[in-house]
Amino acid sequence: MKIAISSPDGKADSEFSGRFGRCEYFILMQTDTDEWEKVKNPARGSRGGSGPQVVQFLANQGVDVIISGRYGPNAYTALQASAVEPYLAQSGTPLDLLGAFREGKLRKAAGPSGPGHHR
């Protein structure tokens, strides 16, 4: 399974980023091999619609699960159309959050987290 976690600096051992569509990096983790890599968020600087762009990008990377702090309405709509499952976290490093996810301690997002960011 491949997990993407939003990150401000691309480091697996520093605090994750609560932002989804406009975070700086994603940490991509392979749960079976424990290998990880960082990727820059290609939609970070877009004028609008970054949420769906990121979902498309991560889906193309073969991601199965995303862990972030909140998902806007457009991002959530795109997530529903994809096979990617969004989970919510409040704090922790990507390594902590991977552990929490494995232990079943993270909650799946049941809807968009508040209004859009770009209206």
Added chain:
Amino acid sequence: MMRIAIASGKGGTGKTTIAASLAQTLSREKSLSVLVSDCDVEGPNLHLYLQPDFKDTKPVFQMIPEVDNETCTGCGICADVCQFNAIVVLNDKPLVFPELCHGCGSCTLTCPEAAIREVPVKIGMLMRGPGKSQINLRQGTLDIGEPQAVPIISALKKWYFPEIPDLEIIDSPPGASCPVVEALRGADYVLLVTEPTPFGLHDLKQAYQVTEELGLHAGVIINRASFDEKGVREFCLNHDLPILLQIPLDQQIGEGIARGKTLVEIFPEYEEEFIDMYEDIKKRLLEC
């Protein structure tokens, strides 16, 4: 036909009051046929002064792509060409975000399977009709929750009355972004209305930059002139911007406007000032 646009960076400087007063003066005293276009489509309120009978109305539509999933192969070209991130392809199926779409048609044109057609979605209304002092008024209104003012303004500017007026006065939205650019485009002269506060000056600079970018002639009206106008004066001097009119801060003007009266209805003596300003603008346009 001459076209004068009235703009300001800051909101609430008096654009609409000046637009209505100038229109009334020139229609009544110079017998010009005047058309006023209220381009402040997020909050058009010039009609409160001119009380028109909006006989004609017309909805404005934007064309939004609709994908035929039977024909679509999920190639993703539509998502690649979209400059506004309005389409993503997930599980080989395009997903359209209508509120991000600018209606440019690129996806429809480039789809190799011709699987996309465009369907109209209403985003606002246009209205036009005769108002007070034989002035024709047209206005656009953006529907609540719709994000794009520019298509409404551009549709409004193309929706002409059958008869061509002697003068068109454009009441621009406040600010210095795309809707203002769309409203000012094609104007012969731009009146920048400001007030002598740090806020008025700051936003005047932005509005002036828009006129510079568009290569439009501009002059300044200082409204609520009362205290230190030095900042505005210096800026105008340094940028060769003529100050065409000053309207003092006056409680009676404020009270009159609060009752829905234009400046020339409150103080008819301003008619002379508006006529002088109009003649001054005509002269300046002839000289350049």
